[in-house]
Amino acid sequence: MIDTRILNSPFAEPSRHWELDENGIPTGTPASGRRRSEFIVPVPPPKHKVKAQANLQKAGVQNTKKDERLTFATLRPWPGGSRVSAEGEYEEAGVKKRAAIVIGPEYGTVGPDLVREAARECRDWADAMVVCGFAFDPQVGDSTMNLGRLVVLKARMSQELRAAEAYKAGGGNLFVVFGEPDIALDQADGACVVRLKGVDIFDPTTGEVRSSGRVEDDVACWFVDTDYDGDSFFVRHAYFLGGKDPFEKLKTALKAEVDEDAWASLYRTESRHFAKPKSGRIAVKVMNHYGDEAMRVFKI
Structure with missing residues (x-):
């Protein structure tokens, strides 16, 4: 913010002027001498x-x-x-x-x-x-x-x-x-496993970064593209967390009974085993309960 806009006396030849950037917007820095005579078309910010x-x-x-x-x-x-x-x-x-x-x-x-x-x-x-x-x-x-x-x-x-x-x-x-997800990638015998360990949360009131207490409290769902091409994220694995009773809302939405064993295979912080990607990369996308998402890419 420019507190003093007037640089020169009205009774003397100008000796300073406000510097402009390439868009014709004042930078807030005074420059010596008179401004060069030229056409200036200020470009306002979007x-x-x-x-x-x-x-x-x-x-x-x-x-x-x-x-x-x-x-x-x-x-x-x-x-x-x-x-x-x-x-x-x-x-x-x-x-x-x-x-x-x-x-x-x-x-x-x-x-x-x-x-x-x-x-x-x-x-x-x-x-x-x-x-x-x-x-x-x-x-x-x-x-x-x-x-x-x-x-x-x-x-x-x-x-x-x-x-x-x-x-x-x-x-x-x-x-x-939304903090960066803490993700581990394990490889053994030609197979890969992704583990979601938590989320690093920044507390703006203290300036500290801490790890989330329970993954379920900060992550609603997470997805894995086991062969990421670098352009489009394709959901090949999907896992759902959060909620005190993960089956109740699903039962209400589907108006049917839910196979708890089948749901348990999706309610997890460790992925199923998958083969090494042909592209040499996998991508993991994590979403919180607000719908915000973060994505990390791993090279294998």
Whole structure:
């Protein structure tokens, strides 16, 4: 935010001017001398970014726990970069900190290049970087998010934000942080087994990352593509968790009795054995009870 917009005296020749970026938007940095005479057509930021920032100010960022929400005391546009859209101030364990806000494309996925470029812009001044997107590329995983002291959070934006009325409301879980799944891949005698060990959950109130207590409390279902081609995820194994009585709702929905032995083969955190993939890769997709998902790809 520019506090003092007037740089020069009205009674003297201008000696400074505000620097503009390649889109004609002020960067907030004063430059010496007079501005060169030329045509300038400012390019405003995309509307979905402006509306998303307005909702982020009101709604904050929620994780999968009810009382753990990252709220911003202030949130203002950041003029100094092409990837970082806004700067927010928040409090963590009683200490005031700064967060860089990155808004992904309205149509398409947030890729690893966007995350790395945004991190380079804000790593000198931000304590955390919140990357908001409607969808994330599978390559945006552990290695991409591990950027030294900078805490990087993937916040999935609700599809409700696409509706104009949702932008005005500013409530609900519009931005949700879903932790990275803790997955183990075991191989023996030409066969593979995937084990879902838990989910790493970020607590925005303390800044700590902890492992989920019970997998069933944080994961609704998970799927395995045992021969991932790198483009399309094909569900070859499906497993369902969560709920105190996993059979009751299914019985109600199907209006029939459920074979508990058959259901038990799907209610598990360890996959069935499968052969090594011809493509050399498998993919595991995990979904929580809000419908948010995270995906990891393993090379074999």
